Amino acid sequence: MRRILHRRILAATGAAGAAVVGIAACEPTTGGLSSIAVAVTTDKTGTRTLERLGFDVGWLTCTANMRSGKASASPSARSVATVDCTGDTKTGQDITLKGKVTEERSGTCVRGDLIAKVNGKVVFEATMLGNCAGTPTRTPARTPPATHRPGEPPEPTVTVTVTVTATPDQAK
Numbered sequence: 302m303r304r305i306l307h308r309r310i311l312a313a314t315g316a317a318g319a320a321v322v323g324i325a326a327c328e329p330t331t332g333g334l335s336s337i338a339v340a341v342t343t344d345k346t347g348t349r350t351l352e353r354l355g356f357d358v359g360w361l362t363c364t365a366n367m368r369s370g371k372a373s374a375s376p377s378a379r380s381v382a383t384v385d386c387t388g389d390t391k392t393g394q395d396i397t398l399k400g401k402v403t404e405e406r407s408g409t410c411v412r413g414d415l416i417a418k419v420n421g422k423v424v425f426e427a428t429m430l431g432n433c434a435g436t437p438t439r440t441p442a443r444t445p446p447a448t449h450r451p452g453e454p455p456e457p458t459v460t461v462t463v464t465v466t467a468t469p470d471q472a473k
Contacts, residue, residue, distance in 0.1 A: 339365040339382040346431035347398045361388035394420045
């Protein structure tokens with residue numbers, strides 16, 4: 302029975318991973334950021350930071366919504382991802398991690414303005430989470446000239462939700 306459960310967990314994890322890869326492959330990027338990379342990296346680095354601060358994280362789920370920098374022909378226009386994470390500690394305390402991300406590096410670092418709260422109390426404010434010594438996941442792309450004309454609807458944004466549930470291996 303445990304082997305069947307273990308196989309089902311592995312199959313579900315594999316399917317979720319394939320879905321994430323499929324979403325990431327289809328998602329247009331703006332300025333080098335991708336909402337999936339921002340959501341996953343913020344989830345991972347935020348969890349590690351909270352645990353280093355002594356909070357036993359039960360689960361954390363992050364979403365990221367891409368917004369382009371100000372419409373400009375300038376290559377220095379930046380992309381910004383609004384990130385919103387929610388979760389619980391293993392003792393049932395609410396966790397929130399919110400803010401803006403302007404850079405994501407190789408799944409190990411995010412930069413921006415982030416605030417984490419546990420049960421409504423601020424536990425950290427950060428401009429960087431993780432190890433930012435690595436190289437960026439993508440080289441920032443040049444921002445193309447603005448093509449939006451007054452009276453036209455704005456371009457859509459992409460929102461990606463990533464949920465990770467950890468289950469201890471009980472087949473020992």
